Amino acid sequence: MPDFTALIIGCGAMGTACAKLCLEDANFKNIVVADRNVERAVSLAQSLGKSAISLELDYLQEEQVVRSLSGISVVLNTAGPFNRDTMSFMRTVIEAGIPYADINDDVETLQIVFDSEYLDSVAKGRGVGVLPGLGASPGQTNILYRHLAGRMDSAEEARFYAVDDVTCRSESTWRHWLGILEQPIFVYDCGQWTQVPSLSEFQDIEFPLPWSTIRCYMLGLETVTIPTSFSGLKHASSWRGVSDPVIAEALKGLVDIGFGSEDPVEVEDVLVSPAGMAAAMLARLQPSIIRSTDDRLPRQVRVKGIKDGRPAELTMTYSFPIGDIAMAAASCLVVGAGLLVNRELPAPGVFPPEAIDPAPFLWDMESRGAHFKLEDSASTRT
Numbered sequence: 001m002p003d004f005t006a007l008i009i010g011c012g013a014m015g016t017a018c019a020k021l022c023l024e025d026a027n028f029k030n031i032v033v034a035d036r037n038v039e040r041a042v043s044l045a046q047s048l049g050k051s052a053i054s055l056e057l058d059y060l061q062e063e064q065v066v067r068s069l070s071g072i073s074v075v076l077n078t079a080g081p082f083n084r085d086t087m088s089f090m091r092t093v094i095e096a097g098i099p100y101a102d103i104n105d106d107v108e109t110l111q112i113v114f115d116s117e118y119l120d121s122v123a124k125g126r127g128v129g130v131l132p133g134l135g136a137s138p139g140q141t142n143i144l145y146r147h148l149a150g151r152m153d154s155a156e157e158a159r160f161y162a163v164d165d166v167t168c169r170s171e172s173t174w175r176h177w178l179g180i181l182e183q184p185i186f187v188y189d190c191g192q193w194t195q196v197p198s199l200s201e202f203q204d205i206e207f208p209l210p211w212s213t214i215r216c217y218m219l220g221l222e223t224v225t226i227p228t229s230f231s232g233l234k235h236a237s238s239w240r241g242v243s244d245p246v247i248a249e250a251l252k253g254l255v256d257i258g259f260g261s262e263d264p265v266e267v268e269d270v271l272v273s274p275a276g277m278a279a280a281m282l283a284r285l286q287p288s289i290i291r292s293t294d295d296r297l298p299r300q301v302r303v304k305g306i307k308d309g310r311p312a313e314l315t316m317t318y319s320f321p322i323g324d325i326a327m328a329a330a331s332c333l334v335v336g337a338g339l340l341v342n343r344e345l346p347a348p349g350v351f352p353p354e355a356i357d358p359a360p361f362l363w364d365m366e367s368r369g370a371h372f373k374l375e376d377s378a379s380t381r382t
Helices: 013-024 038-048 062-068 084-095 107-115 117-126 140-149 171-182 245-256 274-282 325-341 358-367
Strands: 004-009 028-035 052-056 074-077 100-102 129-131 154-164 185-189 192-196 202-207 212-219 235-242 265-267 270-272 296-307 310-321 371-378
Touching: 004 013, 013 028, 013 038, 013 325, 028 038, 038 052, 062 084, 074 084, 074 325, 084 100, 084 107, 084 117, 100 325, 117 129, 129 325, 140 154, 140 296, 140 310, 140 325, 140 358, 154 212, 171 245, 171 274, 185 212, 202 235, 202 296, 212 245, 235 245, 270 274, 325 358, 358 371
Parallel strands: 004 028, 004 074, 028 052, 074 100, 100 129, 154 235
Antiparallel strands: 154 296, 185 192, 185 235, 202 212, 212 235, 265 270, 296 310, 310 371
16 A cells, blocks of 8 residues: 655645545555644644644745755645745755645746756656646646547647635635736737737636626736647637626726726725725625535637537536535646656646646546536637
């Protein structure tokens, strides 16, 4: 039996889900849960039983990180927000010869990571694999794109759609999203990267009942490696809606009038962050004051191209029970962790999520409650 130990960075919703899945996974006998807040780490470890131990760790302190890596088989980083500081942490882990994966969804940081010849060369030199961006998006989206593109003669367009549940967002998550919505975004169009204002375009997308039509706004393409990994792609973009249309319009309005900004403003002689104030209020939303449903959250990957010599569009609709998105994202991370500790990637080095074979990934996701539906239809180009 494998006797691997995972070090999980961050004890929030994602870290908790990742820890639970690791203990259910046959690859891992023990886990270490680490957080700057030692009380949160202790609480999580106690809830998981004797196979989990807690650790107080500031992952920005290199000496602390080096000490924490003794006896560790893989590092799984769930502690956002991901930014340039993440690079320093990754470098320390890789230089120590420990495999690494995270759920990084910051477009700028991911581009730097995948462009870094140093990180890739060190990983190869140490004989370890590295899988950044292995969450819901990027992560699952990349792997599903590979699955669909592999069924076509050639793929030319990719669009990723997701619906979020507004009742399952913490204050820190709302603040993260407001920050994203405040900034211009990058999309891949006509074979090149293009910058456009966030929320400047929307599509009304048909999802399975009971959702029907949901307005989805274009956000930055988190799957930044797709255009590089797959030749011939002309367009790739990400679109996101929320489970309540009123909240969707309210979010756009908040960003339009400046509530996505972190620049402090004075309110009754106190400096406050507009984004912080808005996030605090959004986190207080209760099901009683917004549309609530017991159904599943839908997501889609749509790929247009040529199949069997003819124009075609493949659509993969997949869903998770509401409230389980953290578990769904963490499952992708744990699948990757198993590949890393068993040295099942093509070779050592830094790899994008689409390096993962879709077949076992889909099986694992279904075993954890995901539903998948593949549709093949004639393409209608616009």
